[in-house]
Amino acid sequence: MFPFLIVVLFSLSWKISDSTQPAEEFLHCLSLRFHNSSSISELVYTQHNSSYSSVLKSSAQNFRLSTPSTPTPLLIITPLHASHIQATVHCCKKHGLQLRIRSGGHDFEGLSYTTTYEVPFVVIDLLNLGSVRINVEKGTAWVESGATVGELYYEIAKRSRTLAVPAGIGHTVGVGGHLSGGGFGLLFRKYGLAADNVIDARLIDVKERILDRKSMGEDLFWAIRGGGGGSFGVVLAWKLKLVAVPAIVTVFTVSKTLEQNATKLIHRWQYIAHKLPKEIHMSIGISRVKSNENEKMTIQASFRAVFLGSIDELLPLMEEKFPQLGLMKEDCLEMSWAESDLYFEQFPIGAPLETLLGRNHKSALSKSFFKAKSDFVKQPIPEMVVAQVLQ
Ligand SMILES: Cc1cc2nc3c(=O)[nH]c(=O)nc-3n(C[C@H](O)[C@H](O)[C@H](O)COP(=O)(O)OP(=O)(O)OC[C@H]3O[C@@H](n4cnc5c(N)ncnc54)[C@H](O)[C@@H]3O)c2cc1C
Structure with a gap:
């Protein structure tokens, strides 16, 4: 009410x-x-x-x-x-x-x-208003809404390799709108949305009162975590529960063109991805590239993943669950969780953590003209339809 x-x-x-x-x-x-x-x-x-x-x-x-x-x-x-x-x-x-x-x-x-x-x-x-305060002992963070997700990741990474926050991949995204709407990223399968990990907040309401979780009540506290920004007041700051990650995580990218069976792999992936252990987040990026074989333009599917564990743990798991992908040791890299975000944003390997502080990164969805929509498929897309989409 x-x-x-x-x-x-x-x-x-x-x-x-x-x-x-x-x-x-x-x-x-x-x-x-x-x-x-x-x-x-x-x-x-x-x-x-x-x-x-x-x-x-x-x-x-x-x-x-x-x-x-x-x-x-x-x-x-x-x-x-x-x-x-x-x-x-x-x-x-x-x-x-x-x-x-x-x-x-x-x-x-x-x-x-x-x-x-x-x-x-x-x-x-x-x-x-973008300050970030991390309490490593308690595993919590207070972050003001004006900070970016990247600034939050950076401040956590500076203090601990084994703490993280489940939030988006795009590091330039603002915490205020992101947490208000949900926040989906690499740790989603294991730890849920960013908003699921909010444990307190400070909000200015229409009566100009500054409210925290206790004084705003559980209904409003529920609404501001995913109900959409700009609807319930101005959220000044959020308190987050940090989550545990291993000091080493593994990332990989396996790219396959249409000629290398990309259609079948994408189709197969739909039956596998959600059944993999929750420590694996795997997504597919589809792009137009020049074929290595004949220099002609073709479609390429890049299977990109992060695994909360080592290469040695990941390889047998992928061999068992998705052997068709043909993951090899040389496709994999070990790094810290914060570095894996930069990997997913396709920064060069070894880019310094300070890259997370940059606010002007250009991507298909930033500093460009775009229209973006998200959708969820409830049933696997038939292989024939995948093939048509990729044409
Ligand atoms: C390049 C790019 C990458 C992205 N990557 C991801 C991703 O990896 N995962 C994901 O889940 N989403 C992602 N998004 C979507 C993004 O999370 C949402 O667009 C989010 O709302 C942006 O928050 P913002 O603070 O940057 O935006 P803003 O435009 O500042 O705000 C978005 C909405 O929230 C409201 N709002 C902002 N601050 C507050 C506040 N303090 N109190 C109350 N309301 C507020 C605004 O009024 C507006 O309605 C991405 C978007 C882009 C453009």
Whole structure:
């Protein structure tokens, strides 16, 4: 009941007002609420500010939603403290402005920095609120929403090779949106989604209150872990239960073209992948490549996996469960769990862990024009259909 009320309150309070100068009125409201008024000029970007455009574009990933016709915010607020967010929520309600919350900016449809409704809106960009605190003894982490998944992985890896957090592969993704929506990655089969491992959170609600798990109650705490970002309030920070991983994990990539039986292997994989031990995560990437044999273009399926264990443990297991793939020792590499994320993102072997801190990695789904959809098949796709898809 409570989460439902919150949604209603947020949407009612964000209805458009007929103010002629919403930005000025809003700024005046903020100036009364920000304790240090000089911080307004440093933390608030109006459309006249020379940095407005670069701040807006800084973490936007989908260029399809950064065109001249894309609606842009009246202002961008980059808070340093929770009180700045409380002030922004207050002034948005007072002046009938819609509020967008941005952590890493990776929303496929740009929901954190644009809108399809013709209403004036402001963006709270959490780029300054990205601290990560790890407690190795207790196996927990407090991470602010503005951190990236990569920053979280890096801070864990600096302190321990045997602790990890089950979250996404894309290291530039923001923790705020990721945990709000679920968070699916290499440890999913063994430890579930990132959101499944959240044990506490700090949230600012529509009444500007700062709530933790106890004060928000279990219903709202349940909703913010997977119910979708931007619906229930601004999540400031999350407490995560870290999970155990071996100091050494094994990764491999086996690539097969159509001429090397890729169709049959993909079809077979559907019957095997979900029955493998939960320590193995195996996915297939499909791409167009030049054939080694005749230089003609062909389709290649790359079976890429991470195994929570050593090469010697993995090889007999794969021989038993998926002999058709023909996995060889020389296909495999041992590394730390954090390095395996970089491997999956296809950084060169030996790339330093600091690579996880970079925010500008370019991939098919970042810093490009794209439309992305996910789907789940409930029954194996027949081999003939796989063959048609690969044509
Ligand atoms: C390159 C790329 C790689 C990806 N890799 C993976 C992956 O490996 N696994 C996976 O599961 N997903 C992956 N995703 C999807 C990604 O997890 C989601 O798009 C996620 O919502 C992005 O979070 P964000 O903070 O970066 O995005 P944002 O655009 O900042 O936010 C996304 C949504 O959450 C809301 N929100 C953001 N911060 C908060 C907050 N603090 N409080 C409340 N609401 C908030 C926003 O308003 C918006 O609605 C990937 C996406 C991209 C573009």
